[in-house]
Amino acid sequence: MTTSRSLRAALILSALVATVPAAVHAQTVKSQSIVVNPTSPVSVGSLTLINAATGQPVPGFNPIQPGATLNLAALPKSLSIRANPVGTVQSVRFGLDSNLNYHSENIAPFSLCDGSDCAEALRPGQHTVIATPYTGANASGQAGLGLSVTYSVVNVAQAPTPAPAFAVTSITLINADTNQPVPGYDPIQPGARLQLSALPKRLNFRANTSGNVRSVRFIRTGNRQYVENEAPFAYCGDTKGGNGKKGDYLACDGAFFTAGTHQLSATPFTQMFAKGTMGGTYTVPYSVTP
Structure with a gap:
């Protein structure tokens, strides 16, 4: 009797299971499954430090190299x-240090945080960010190949680089007829x-300086040198005008403006005739067309 009753119960249970719609089975499996496909076509290639005020990468940190130091x-x-x-990534799950589910981002650009809530990721010390891409929103679908980057954060004030005591800061093209740039x-x-067709016929070059510059040595393509000993420091020279002061520019000859590429360098010195202490050389490449 007991055996017959057990057999009857088993048959009833089998019949009930057989009548459950296939869709119910599929939904249950889907809701409880996490699909991880190691051959997924999506991945995270790199991490970039972003200036949140401009939305642009911070120079030197695009991408963030493993072991990089971020000096705030x-x-x-x-x-x-x-x-x-x-690949076609719909969301990215970020892990930060020990919190492997720190933040999920569903909209590109996929950011760990914005400028207002990045304090934890930028606290001085060592940090690790893990970024895992998914083919579905909210870290669903297939998980692709993630990326882990460890970096350090410091906050060390840097002394400003002192400006040179004297220098050539730039070079200006001068209209030798008007003595104006x-x-x-x-x-x-x-x-x-x-x-040349759009420029004045008579031209000269002037080196613009800062600090105590007493002479400037010019060098043009082909090692053509000239030393100017008094401001304004004109490559092709100048004379005193009607006011008795230098600045009446002479015109450079045609060899200075042959068609093609040229390079003009100017080096300052603390004494006349390119003597004394030499400063840094300022170089400007340019081209000439008819």
């Missing part, structure tokens, strides 16, 4: 850390193009 005293005040994904070339920007 030399960085923007508002910072964030961005995960750079590869040529508009657009004060100073000459590195890589500037001098289109």
